[in-house]
Amino acid sequence: MVSKKAIDFPHTRPYGAGLGYRRELSQEFTMHRKEIDVVEILADQWFGDGSLAHLREVAEEFPTVVHGVGMSLAGAGRVPEDYLAEIRKVTDICDAAYYSEHLAMTHVPGLDSGHLCPPVLNEESLRICTRNVDQVQSALGIPLALENITYSVSMGADHLAAASFFAELVKATGCFILLDVTNLYINAKNHSFAPLQYLDRLPTDRIVHIHLAGGVVTSTGKHIDSHSETISNDIWQLAAETAERCSPKSVIVERDQNFPDLHALVEEVARSRDIYFPQGC
Numbered sequence: 460m461v462s463k464k465a466i467d468f469p470h471t472r473p474y475g476a477g478l479g480y481r482r483e484l485s486q487e488f489t490m491h492r493k494e495i496d497v498v499e500i501l502a503d504q505w506f507g508d509g510s511l512a513h514l515r516e517v518a519e520e521f522p523t524v525v526h527g528v529g530m531s532l533a534g535a536g537r538v539p540e541d542y543l544a545e546i547r548k549v550t551d552i553c554d555a556a557y558y559s560e561h562l563a564m565t566h567v568p569g570l571d572s573g574h575l576c577p578p579v580l581n582e583e584s585l586r587i588c589t590r591n592v593d594q595v596q597s598a599l600g601i602p603l604a605l606e607n608i609t610y611s612v613s614m615g616a617d618h619l620a621a622a623s624f625f626a627e628l629v630k631a632t633g634c635f636i637l638l639d640v641t642n643l644y645i646n647a648k649n650h651s652f653a654p655l656q657y658l659d660r661l662p663t664d665r666i667v668h669i670h671l672a673g674g675v676v677t678s679t680g681k682h683i684d685s686h687s688e689t690i691s692n693d694i695w696q697l698a699a700e701t702a703e704r705c706s707p708k709s710v711i712v713e714r715d716q717n718f719p720d721l722h723a724l725v726e727e728v729a730r731s732r733d734i735y736f737p738q739g740c
């Protein structure tokens with residue numbers, strides 16, 4: 460049973476635009492405090508009393524949104540309660556309005572794939588995803604925002620069917636959507652479909668969070684979501700097109716490799732703010 464709190468979004472005011480938080484760059488983040496509206500905390504990196512004490516300091520300095528990678532919501536197993544208890548400590552410290560996770564399978568009981576795999580697109584899989592999302596929303600007491608992932612191997616010939624599956628899950632659970640614009644762009648390029656047709660199948664009024672990142676293209680022409688490069692003009696263009704269709708609460712620029720001077724990232728944050736919050740936030 461989904462709680463009422465899990466369906467109603469508790470904050471109406473946008474957080475704005477920001478960056479994924481890097482602990483090793485805490486001083487630089489502080490130096491750029493006025494240019495960063497919000498930071499995204501990767502919950503799985505903050506488990507343990509020592510980390511949580513540091514997290515309290517970050518949450519006092521910045522508005523925070525919380526993201527995770529370990530739930531395997533599309534996996535056959537239930538989400539472990541002890542894992543959810545650790546996540547709850549992080550979301551409580553951050554006073555999180557929602558928790559974002561990937562619509563993906565990373566492990567099933569006894570087997571870890573080591574990376575994000577897309578959900579199987581059938582009714583049994585939808586039932587399992589619904590059960591897991593309901594469980595997490597009840598345990599955390601806040602809504603989930605599910606993220607579209609990139610994939611190399613499709614679960615079917617119709618790539619837009621993945622959007623319909625996503626929409627059914629949102630409808631069944633009352634959860635929200637994290638639209639990763641770069642992931643949408645990459646899937647559309649790698650699998651030859653129109654990104655806005657994918658978006659047309661989603662309940663765009665449920666998009667509360669945006670990810671933007673720069674990727675690479677291999678010698679065979681495959682696009683990779685590497686989070687290692689400057690955001691390309693094609694992705695900025697798609698971002699502008701998505702901004703006409705949704706009103707997110709926060710936009711996060713993701714960068715995990717090939718880390719530049721923070722000033723360069725803050726410029727991308729400013730550009731994303733102009734696109735998604737043209738009236739200010």
Ligand SMILES: [Fe+2]
Pocket residue numbers: 606639670713
């Ligand atoms: Fe993302």
